[in-house]
Amino acid sequence: MESYTTITEGMIMEGKLDAGQSPVLIAGHFKGEINAIEVILDASGMFDGQINAAKVELSGNFKGKLTTEELNIGSTAAIDGDLKTNSLVIELGAEVSGTIGRKS
Amino acid sequence: MDKSKAVIGADAKFVGTISNVKSIEIEGVVEADLKAEKLSIGASGKFVGEVNSDLVVIGGSYDGTMRAGSIWATQTAQIAGEIHYQSLQMDRGAALNCRVVHNWEDPVVAGESEAEEPVAEADAEPEAKQ
Numbered sequence: 001m002e003s004y005t006t007i008t009e010g011m012i013m014e015g016k017l018d019a020g021q022s023p024v025l026i027a028g029h030f031k032g033e034i035n036a037i038e039v040i041l042d043a044s045g046m047f048d049g050q051i052n053a054a055k056v057e058l059s060g061n062f063k064g065k066l067t068t069e070e071l072n073i074g075s076t077a078a079i080d081g082d083l084k085t086n087s088l089v090i091e092l093g094a095e096v097s098g099t100i101g102r103k104s
Numbered sequence: 105m106d107k108s109k110a111v112i113g114a115d116a117k118f119v120g121t122i123s124n125v126k127s128i129e130i131e132g133v134v135e136a137d138l139k140a141e142k143l144s145i146g147a148s149g150k151f152v153g154e155v156n157s158d159l160v161v162i163g164g165s166y167d168g169t170m171r172a173g174s175i176w177a178t179q180t181a182q183i184a185g186e187i188h189y190q191s192l193q194m195d196r197g198a199a200l201n202c203r204v205v206h207n208w209e210d211p212v213v214a215g216e217s218e219a220e221e222p223v224a225e226a227d228a229e230p231e232a233k234q
Contacts, residue, residue, distance in 0.1 A: 003111075003113035003114035003115065003116075003131055003132075004111060004113055005111060005112050005113035005116045005118075005132070006106070006107060006109060006110055006111045007110065008107060008108060008109065008110045008125065009107070009108075010124050010125075011110055011122070011123075011124050011125040012121075012122070012123045012124045012125075013118070013120060013121070013122050013123075014120045014121045015118060015119050015120010015121060015136070016118070016119050016120060017116060017117070017118045017120075018116065018117045018118075019113060019115065019116040019117075019132075020115030020116060020117070021115045022113025022114060022115040022116045022132065023113075024113075024116075025107055027107045028124075032120060036116075042107060
């Protein structure tokens with residue numbers, strides 16, 4: 001089984017996370033930089049900073065920069081930032097502002 | 105995938121600060137200062153930094169200053185630095201290369217001043233009778 005890195009609701013992490021092959025689930029608050037294979041920002045999650053990942057799912061509050069191959073934005077997401085992706089899905093209801101471009 | 109349990113995964117490395125967490129499991133590498141009710145460092149886990157916790161289970165490696173109520177070092181544990189404890193359990197094989205300090209003082213509990221008052225009254229009474 002994959003070994004998840006989980007930031008629970010209410011928990012605050014600030015710094016740099018190099019998660020390698022461990023997918024990251026954020027239900028709490030993360031400020032800083034994440035490099036991972038997969039990042040999931042839960043509806044209760046808050047992120048402020050930069051994400052580099054192969055696959056990203058955003059359902060929470062995101063602010064910052066994001067570079068990913070595959071991006072899925074859920075209906076509960078609130079996003080303000082610079083998104084770079086090659087594949088994008090935005091569900092109805094998501095609040096997205098900022099710039100969206102292809103990952104070079 | 106359980107989002108109610110805080111975990112740093114086996115392949116992950118985190119440098120920074122962690123706060124506002126009750127219970128956390130470290131399977132990866134962490135450089136941080138941590139205050140929690142329960143900390144568990146798994147066999148593959150490595151933790152560097154200051155720890156304040158009621159209960160700590162160490163199966164991996166630790167370096168830093170730890171203040172804990174109970175510490176359980178399992179057979180794969182490697183501990184460096186300094187540990188302050190109320191109760192300590194060590195399994196055969198656990199490697200301790202550290203300063204070990206038993207904390208004689210009672211653990212600091214919220215509302216400590218309230219608890220002290222009845223004790224002072226109890227001491228005063230027998231004296232009055234004499």
